[in-house]
Every structure is written in structure tokens, then in C-alpha cells.
Amino acid sequence: MILLIDAGNTRVKWGLFGNGAWQDEGALEHARVGELNAIAQGRAGITRVFGSNVAGAGIAAAIAHALHGQAPAPEWLRSSAACCGVRNAYDEPDQLGTDRWAALIGARALHPAACLVINAGTATTIDILDADGLFRGGLILPGEHLMRRSLARDTAQLPFAEGRYVEAPRNTADAIVSGCRNAQAGAVERMFRQIADEPRAVCLLSGGGADALAELLAIPFRRVDNLVLKGLAVAATQPDTP
Known part of the structure; x- marks a missing residue:
């Protein structure tokens, strides 16, 4: 075991x-x-x-x-140029975060077609994996909670907001929460454009913020719990994993 x-x-x-x-x-x-x-x-x-x-x-x-x-x-796990059917196009492959690398490995095992690999946690990562298993690149942005915390820390009059998402907010707490969630969803949907025309293209959503993000997406997605662990399980069974 x-x-x-x-x-x-x-x-x-x-x-x-x-x-x-x-x-x-x-x-x-x-x-x-x-x-x-x-x-x-x-x-x-x-x-x-x-x-x-x-x-x-x-x-x-x-x-x-x-x-x-x-x-x-x-x-x-160490990030490398290739592992478990995934090739790494990062400028310096070993500089890719190992959580992102493991999630990409897990995504390839779960969905052997083009996908956007999203881990919504303290930070949100949004990575493009094409149908041939090539990791093309991706984004890192603050997660929703971290966005809200930075507004509270670095502005004079904005609180740490515990509001709710609404399409046209009419109070400050809702405006902050809705703005941060729209920023997350907007980044995902913009990145998805790069693979939207490929057969069976989908977003794979993982992380603690995935459910809130999923509520806003108007693109194909699939919720996957613990994608990093799933990728580690794949890598751990490969005898040549770097």
C-alpha cells in the first residue's frame, strides 16, 4: 500500500x-x-x-x-520533461510546481483528450493539456479567498467580505465576492478558448474552491476531487517516475 x-x-x-x-x-x-x-x-x-x-x-x-x-x-515527485504520457513545455520543466505536474498526470489518466486542468485553492492554477498529452502552459492567480484577503489588507475602506455572489451587486460585501468569483471564472473561460474547438475538450475542476467556480462556468466541466493525489497515484506506479 x-x-x-x-x-x-x-x-x-x-x-x-x-x-x-x-x-x-x-x-x-x-x-x-x-x-x-x-x-x-x-x-x-x-x-x-x-x-x-x-x-x-x-x-x-x-x-x-x-x-x-x-x-x-x-x-x-520532481517535475520533469515527460512523465506518464504528459510532456512538459515549460521553459524550464523542473521549475513547474509539482502539484501542477501531478494534476496534469492525473488529468491525462482520467481524460485522454484536450482539457483545462484547474486547481482552485489558496492559489488558482489553470493549465492547458492538449489531446497529445502536451502541457502547453498555464496561469497562476490568487484564489478567491486570497483575492478577498488582499483587498481587506491593502485598501483603506474595504473589509474582508463575507457576501454572496449576485450578477449586479448592490452592497460592498457582495461586490467584492462577486468580483473575485467573476475574476476566477473569467480567467478559466478565456483560457478554455484555446482548446474549445478540440473534440471532447473539457475543464477538470479540483480544489476547495471548485464548487463555487463551477456555479459560474458556461463551458463544459467535470468536477474531480483530489486531482493531485490521483496524479500521484499514477506516477507512483511507474517505475521510471523522476
């Missing part, structure tokens, strides 16, 4: 994968990463720990410490 780790900007998601199926999964805030010790202790037969880490060296060390004595030392 493989313990898969997606160490993101605010949370560490984990999943247990064995015999071709998911056995369990969950998520921990960074401050609770030590609980991985008990999670691993309660599951016999973990033969490998494999993950993506964009949270930095401190979180990687905390994960390794938590798992010490209960599971093998973590191995971390």
Missing part, C-alpha cells in the same frame, strides 16, 4: 492507495501534520510514501519526522 501526500499551501492532503483502489484519505492543517504518525501507525502494510510538496522544506521535514518509524521515508 502507498501513502500519497499532497503538501499544499495551507493543508496536507493524504490518501492510501492499494490493490488499484483508494483505501482512505483525509486532510490536515499544517499545524496538525504530526497526526500522520497515528494515521500511518493504524495502517499496516505501507510500503512506500510518495508525494508532492509545494509548502517548503519545513513541512517536508515535519512530514518525515511524523512518519519516522511508522512508514518508509517520503519520496517527493
